[in-house]
Amino acid sequence: MGIVVQKYGGSSVADAEGIKRVAQRIVEAKKAGNDVVVVVSAMGDTTDELIDLAEQVSPLPAGRELDMLLTAGERISMALLAMAIGNLGQEARSFTGSQAGVITDGAHGKAKIIDVTPGRIEKALQSGAVAIVAGFQGVSQDTKDITTLGRGGSDTTAVALAAALRADVCEIYSDVDGVFTADPRIVASARKRDRISYEEMLEMAACGAKILHLRCVEYARRYQMPIHVRSSFSQKTGTWIADHEVEVEDMEQAIIAGVAHDRSEAKITVVGVPDKVGEAARIFEALSEAQINLDMIVQNVSAASTNLTDISFTLPRDDGQVAMSALARLKDEVGYDSLLYDDRIGKVSLIGAGMRSHPGVTAKFFAALAAAGVNIEMISTSEIRISVIVDEAQVDDAVSATHTAFELDSDEVEAVVYGGTGR
Amino acid sequence: MGIVVQKYGGSSVADAEGIKRVAQRIVEAKKAGNDVVVVVSAMGDTTDELIDLAEQVSPLPAGRELDMLLTAGERISMALLAMAIGNLGQEARSFTGSQAGVITDGAHGKAKIIDVTPGRIEKALQSGAVAIVAGFQGVSQDTKDITTLGRGGSDTTAVALAAALRADVCEIYSDVDGVFTADPRIVASARKRDRISYEEMLEMAACGAKILHLRCVEYARRYQMPIHVRSSFSQKTGTWIADHEVEVEDMEQAIIAGVAHDRSEAKITVVGVPDKVGEAARIFEALSEAQINLDMIVQNVSAASTNLTDISFTLPRDDGQVAMSALARLKDEVGYDSLLYDDRIGKVSLIGAGMRSHPGVTAKFFAALAAAGVNIEMISTSEIRISVIVDEAQVDDAVSATHTAFELDSDEVEAVVYGGTGR
Numbered sequence: 001m002g003i004v005v006q007k008y009g010g011s012s013v014a015d016a017e018g019i020k021r022v023a024q025r026i027v028e029a030k031k032a033g034n035d036v037v038v039v040v041s042a043m044g045d046t047t048d049e050l051i052d053l054a055e056q057v058s059p060l061p062a063g064r065e066l067d068m069l070l071t072a073g074e075r076i077s078m079a080l081l082a083m084a085i086g087n088l089g090q091e092a093r094s095f096t097g098s099q100a101g102v103i104t105d106g107a108h109g110k111a112k113i114i115d116v117t118p119g120r121i122e123k124a125l126q127s128g129a130v131a132i133v134a135g136f137q138g139v140s141q142d143t144k145d146i147t148t149l150g151r152g153g154s155d156t157t158a159v160a161l162a163a164a165l166r167a168d169v170c171e172i173y174s175d176v177d178g179v180f181t182a183d184p185r186i187v188a189s190a191r192k193r194d195r196i197s198y199e200e201m202l203e204m205a206a207c208g209a210k211i212l213h214l215r216c217v218e219y220a221r222r223y224q225m226p227i228h229v230r231s232s233f234s235q236k237t238g239t240w241i242a243d244h245e246v247e248v249e250d251m252e253q254a255i256i257a258g259v260a261h262d263r264s265e266a267k268i269t270v271v272g273v274p275d276k277v278g279e280a281a282r283i284f285e286a287l288s289e290a291q292i293n294l295d296m297i298v299q300n301v302s303a304a305s306t307n308l309t310d311i312s313f314t315l316p317r318d319d320g321q322v323a324m325s326a327l328a329r330l331k332d333e334v335g336y337d338s339l340l341y342d343d344r345i346g347k348v349s350l351i352g353a354g355m356r357s358h359p360g361v362t363a364k365f366f367a368a369l370a371a372a373g374v375n376i377e378m379i380s381t382s383e384i385r386i387s388v389i390v391d392e393a394q395v396d397d398a399v400s401a402t403h404t405a406f407e408l409d410s411d412e413v414e415a416v417v418y419g420g421t422g423r
Numbered sequence: 424m425g426i427v428v429q430k431y432g433g434s435s436v437a438d439a440e441g442i443k444r445v446a447q448r449i450v451e452a453k454k455a456g457n458d459v460v461v462v463v464s465a466m467g468d469t470t471d472e473l474i475d476l477a478e479q480v481s482p483l484p485a486g487r488e489l490d491m492l493l494t495a496g497e498r499i500s501m502a503l504l505a506m507a508i509g510n511l512g513q514e515a516r517s518f519t520g521s522q523a524g525v526i527t528d529g530a531h532g533k534a535k536i537i538d539v540t541p542g543r544i545e546k547a548l549q550s551g552a553v554a555i556v557a558g559f560q561g562v563s564q565d566t567k568d569i570t571t572l573g574r575g576g577s578d579t580t581a582v583a584l585a586a587a588l589r590a591d592v593c594e595i596y597s598d599v600d601g602v603f604t605a606d607p608r609i610v611a612s613a614r615k616r617d618r619i620s621y622e623e624m625l626e627m628a629a630c631g632a633k634i635l636h637l638r639c640v641e642y643a644r645r646y647q648m649p650i651h652v653r654s655s656f657s658q659k660t661g662t663w664i665a666d667h668e669v670e671v672e673d674m675e676q677a678i679i680a681g682v683a684h685d686r687s688e689a690k691i692t693v694v695g696v697p698d699k700v701g702e703a704a705r706i707f708e709a710l711s712e713a714q715i716n717l718d719m720i721v722q723n724v725s726a727a728s729t730n731l732t733d734i735s736f737t738l739p740r741d742d743g744q745v746a747m748s749a750l751a752r753l754k755d756e757v758g759y760d761s762l763l764y765d766d767r768i769g770k771v772s773l774i775g776a777g778m779r780s781h782p783g784v785t786a787k788f789f790a791a792l793a794a795a796g797v798n799i800e801m802i803s804t805s806e807i808r809i810s811v812i813v814d815e816a817q818v819d820d821a822v823s824a825t826h827t828a829f830e831l832d833s834d835e836v837e838a839v840v841y842g843g844t845g846r
Contacts, residue, residue, distance in 0.1 A: 016479035023480075053503055056439035057446075061506040068517050069502035072495040079492035080476055083484040094491050099567070120567075144522075144543075 002168035003125070004029055007039040007135065007158035011175045012232040013077050014044035022173075022232060023084035026130055030090055035125040037165065039135045039158040040081055042073025063108030067137070067148045071096070074134035074154075082132045091129040095120060097137035098146060101164075102157060104138035110150035113157075113219075114141055116164035133161060152213020159216050163223035170225055172212065173232035178239035179204070179211055181258040181408040186396050189409030193257065195240040200257040200353055203385045207349035208262025217241065255354030255361065256406045261399050262347040263392060265295060266320045267378070269312040270327060272337025279334055280311060283327065290326040292319045295347075296380040296389065308337070312378060314389060317343050345377065346395035349387040350402055362386055368405035374398045425591035426548070427452055430462040430558065430581035434598045435655040436500050437467035445596075445655055446507035449553055453513055458548040460588065462558045462581040463504055465496025486531030490560070490571045494519070497557035497577075505555045515553040518543060520560035521569060524587075525580060527561035533573035536580075536642075537564055539587035556584060575636020582639050586646035593648050595635065596655035601662035602627070602634055604681040604831040609819050612832030616680065618663040623680040623776055626808045630772035631685025640664065678777030678784065679829045684822050685770040686815060688718060689743045690801070692735040693750060695760025702757055703734060706750065713749040715742045718770075719803040719812065731760070735801060737812060740766050768800065769818035772810040773825055785809055791828035797821045 006026065013019050030036045050069050054061045061069075078094040085092035101117035124131040135154025140147050149156055155172055162170035179201070182190040196204070198221035205214040211229060220227050220241065230238025273279050280299065287294060297313040315323055320343060327339055348369075355361040365386055369376060374397055378389035390398050403409055429449065436442050453459045473492050477484045484492075501517040508515035524540035547554040558577025563570050572579060578595055585593035602624065605613040619627075621644035628637040634652060643650050643664065653661025696702050703722065710717060720736040738746055743766060750762055771792075778784040788809055792799060797820055801812035813821050826832055 016476065019480050050499065053439065053499070054506060057442050057503050058506040058510040060510075062509045065502045065505040065509065065515075065517060068505070069499060072498040072502075075495040075498065076473065076476070076492060079488045079495075080480050082488040082491070083477060083481040086485045086488065087481040087483075092488075094488060 002034055003037065003162075003165050004034040004169055004171060005037045005039065005158050005162035005165065005167045006171045007155060007173060008041065008081075008232055009154065009172075009174045010041040010044050010047070010077075012173055013040060013081065016080075019043075019077070019080050019084050023081060023088060025232065026081075026085055026092075027088045027090045030130055037121060037125070037131045037133060037161060037167070038081065039133045039154060039161060040074060040077050041135050041154045042070075043077045043080075046073040046076065064145055067108045067146050070148055071134065071137045071146050074136055078132045078134050082130075085130055085132075091127075092132055093124045093129050094132040094134070095124075096134050096146075097157065098139035100131075100133040100161065102133075102138035102160065103141050104147045104149065106140040106142055106145065106147065108145075108147055111138055111140065111147035113138060113149065113160050116160050118161060118164050121161070121165065133157065152215050155213055155216035156219055159219045159223070159225055159227065163219070163225050167225070169228050170220065171228045171230060172216075173230060174211065175231060175233060176211055176229075177231045177234065177236055178229050179209070179241070179258070181256075182399050182403045183261065186261070186399050187259075187403045187409065190258075190403065191408070193239050194237070195242065196257055197353055198241060198243060199384060200351055201241045203349070203351045203382065204258060204260050207260035207351065207385065207387060208264065208347060209258075209260045212241075255358050256350060256352035256408060257354075258351055258408065259399050259402050259406075260349045260351060261395050262349075263395060264317055265314045265345060265347055265389075266317040266341065266343035267312060267314050267345050267389060268320070268323060268327070269310055269340040269342075270334075270336050271310050271340060272306075272308045273311055274335055275307050275309045282334055283311065283330065286326045286330050287315075287323055290319075290322050292316075292323050292326075296378050296387065298378050298380075314345070314347070314378070344392045345389050346392045346398075347387055347389055348395060348398045348402065349385055350406070351385045353384050355386075356383055364405060365402060368401045369398055372397045372401035374401070425457055426460065426585075426588050427457040427592055427594060428460045428462065428581050428585035428588065428590045429594045429596060430578060431464065431504075431655055432577065432595075432597045433464040433467050433470070433500075435596055436463060436504065439503075442466075442500070442503050442507050446504060446511060448596075448655065449504075449508055449515075450511045450513045453553055457591075460544060460548070460554045460556060460584060460590070461504065462556045462577060462584060463497060463500050464558050464577045465493075466500045466503075469496040469499065487568055490531045490569050493571055494557065494560045494569050497559055501555045501557050505553075508553055508555075513553060514551065515555055516547045517555040517557070518547075519557050519569075520580065521562035523554075523556040523584065525556075525561035525583065526564050527570045527572065529563040529565055529568065529570065531568075531570055534561055534563065534570035536561060536572065536583050539583050541584060541587050544584070544588065556580065575638050578636055578639035579642055582642045582646070582648055582650065586642070586648050590648070592651050593643065594651045594653060595639075596653060597634065598654060598656060599634055599652075600654045600657065600659055601652050602632070602664070602681070604679075605822050605826045606684065609684070609822050610682075610826045610832065613681075613826065614831065616662050617660070618665065619680055620776055621664060621666060622807060623774055624664045626772070626774045626805065627681060627683050630683035630774065630808065630810060631687065631770060632681075632683045635664075678781050679773060679775035679831060680777075681774055681831065682822050682825045682829075683772045683774060684818050685772075686818060687740055688737045688768060688770055688812075689740040689764065689766035690735060690737050690768050690812060691743070691746060691750070692733055692763040692765075693757075693759050694733050694763060695729075695731045696734055697758055698730050698732045705757055706734060706753065709749045709753050710738075710746055713742075713745050715739075715746050715749075719801050719810065721801050721803075737768070737770070737801070767815045768812050769815045769821075770810055770812055771818060771821040771825065772808055773829070774808045776807050778809075779806055787828060788825060791824045792821055795820045795824035797824070
């Protein structure tokens with residue numbers, strides 16, 4: 001008998017019917033002989049409704065109070081889920097993040113987990129009860145104020161609890177069957193992967209695969225906690241994320257884990273930057289001060305005649321305005337010519353641990369894009385990933401062409417990425 | 424500079440506009456030089472909506488989980504209120520019952536306050552912030568589980584916090600201007616009282632005046648905490664509840680504090696009970712075991728010829744079914760003839776500390792009722808109260824006739840009772 005941690009997202013508990021369906025699954029897992037801990041998100045649109053209320057009373061609510069408000073969402077879903085389980089004859093007790101021992105730093109809205117002390121959860125399990133824990137929330141170590149973990153917070157809560165409880169597995173339930181070789185809404189022949197490594201999943205998540213948040217995968221890798229991504233709407237096996245023992249046969253076949261894409265970025269180009277020491281540094285310093293995370297960065301070789309260069313980079317679209325303002329304030333100091341802003345771009349990434357030992361992957365990728373008439377605007381690579389920035393309108397074509405070129409839609413390969421929620 | 428505790432009910436914070444209006448009031452109280460602690464109920468219909476959700480997932484939810492669910496309501500309103508205050512440039516911090524140190528027993532849904540340890544509230548006040556506290560909730564001493572206080576819980580939270588903080592006054596805000604001599608919806612000429620004693624207010628509350636719950640007034644009397652009942656929709660002075668120093672002049676004028684009425688009770692008559700020792704006791708024992716609180720009890724003298732008696736009593740209508748079932752099970756054992764159930768009754772009560780020294784009040788009361796054609800079904804009295812049970816359809820007439828007979832609608836007297844919420 002082991003410990004299973006299950007996490008259900010907002011779409012799985014969107015209404016009373018969903019809650020009852022999930023309750024049934026949980027009771028089955030318990031009856032199968034496991035100790036069961038469940039992490040749950042807020043019901044469907046609850047969080048959006050609460051944010052809407054906050055906006056009605058204050059244009060810039062204090063972080064502490066916004067966290068207090070938003071944590072009401074999980075409080076509602078977890079209590080209802082515990083009731084529904086109790087109704088099936090199985091005792092269940094719900095716990096807030098604070099009660100479950102999720103200790104965080106004090107960064108409201110994006111708190112980081114510092115420690116997990118799940119004493120009350122262990123006690124509940126020992127007494128034979130199922131423990132339901134509010135995802136996305138914790139309590140700050142210093143001030144004892146309630147905090148929220150920000151994007152990917154509920155998944156991270158689940159993995160962190162699983163690690164602290166030394167669970168056998170952390171099951172992440174959503175409305176998707178697992179990790180696919182590409183978004184099935186774009187590539188109909190995309191396949192579900194049976195398994196994927198932490199490393200590949202990290203790259204997938206970083207490149208726009210929404211099924212799991214980067215930080216949750218990072219946490220799982222650090223604690224070597226296997227994650228089973230699966231659907232709460234079916235009984236099918238999903239995708240196991242772990243450091244699988246690599247068989248030689250596998251390596252030969254699965255060069256590529258999948259194709260991910262991301263339409264959430266924008267591109268800024270600073271035109272005519274004087275090509276001397278420190279100018280580029282000043283630009284990135286200003287963006288860093290504005291708390292903006294950059295993704296890809298490209299600097300052209302300067303034309304000898306002018307001694308000016310262009311610097312392009314991508315960033316989350318939501319940060320576009322702030323970044324442009326920060327750069328505009330720098331115009332006189334740096335002396336660049338102009339700023340260009342383009343939010344009609346998309347990023348397409350090819351990911352696979354196998355590409356390390358297979359030369360020619362890059363060439364094949366670019367050839368496939370060229371054949372599909374897709375123009376490449378920027379390129380960035382890592383050891384197990386190649387990403388390109390293309391016109392937003394060409395993202396679907398680029399994903400399909402790449403998926404086909406690498407024979408991902410043949411019967412031999414399994415599958416990667418889409419859907420999911422941010423919380 | 425003193426400490427003021429203000430309590431706002433659900434109707435005062437029903438929407439964003441209400442919350443902003445209340446925030447303004449709070450900031451005014453703070454600017455006037457007070458330390459301000461605010462106890463707030465859930466917004467308008469939130470509690471009903473949450474109960475509705477609970478009913479959708481379970482017909483009989485566990486008390487622990489129902490409390491966890493319902494406390495989300497105050498969490499939402501208090502966070503929004505803190506944001507709205509922050510928006511006006513005044514720092515405000517919200518605290519759950521648990522964070523505010525409201526320690527209770529473990530009776531979910533009807534927990535009693537055991538202790539109040541408001542260390543975090545005092546700290547917030549010392550730092551210049553307004554403290555917002557969730558009403559209606561606490562944390563159980565033994566299990567550290569979240570509890571709710573049941574009916575009148577938010578008012579009681581406010582008085583308990585005021586007592587623990589040694590506040591100058593506990594202001595209870597609702598949509599009513601104060602305590603009236605009768606329900607203004609029935610008696611248009613009813614007057615607001617400027618002040619009323621704890622003793623009178625206790626009788627008013629016990630007799631159906633909904634403006635303050637019995638237990639809140641009891642708590643205030645025990646700790647001699649003055650309560651100021653007033654409207655959040657106007658700046659008018661409301662009614663002060665305290666042990667006022669009685670001036671002789673006052674005594675002469677205000678014999679009667681007001682007329683209260685209650686339509687929430689039902690009457691049960693056990694017909695033909697053998698008039699021997701222990702039979703009546705057996706009946707009341709059974710009702711007590713069923714957790715039913717009786718109000719008025721009347722036993723007729725038995726007719727000598729039959730040696731049988733009738734026992735009538737009133738009880739909350741909501742308990743009618745349970746009581747009838749409990750009594751039905753007793754039929755063979757006690758050997759009574761039959762049970763009668765009447766939920767078309769109303770209780771009209773005349774209350775006033777002055778009636779202690781004024782004989783003739785009862786006669787005047789009954790004469791007024793007779794003149795209005797109101798038939799009296801049952802009578803009960805205390806030192807400062809006379810209550811009668813009448814036909815439900817005659818309650819309004821009885822209240823008006825009594826109000827006029829005691830000259831409460833003349834200019835000389837002030838006023839008592841109505842409206843308000845249960846939470």
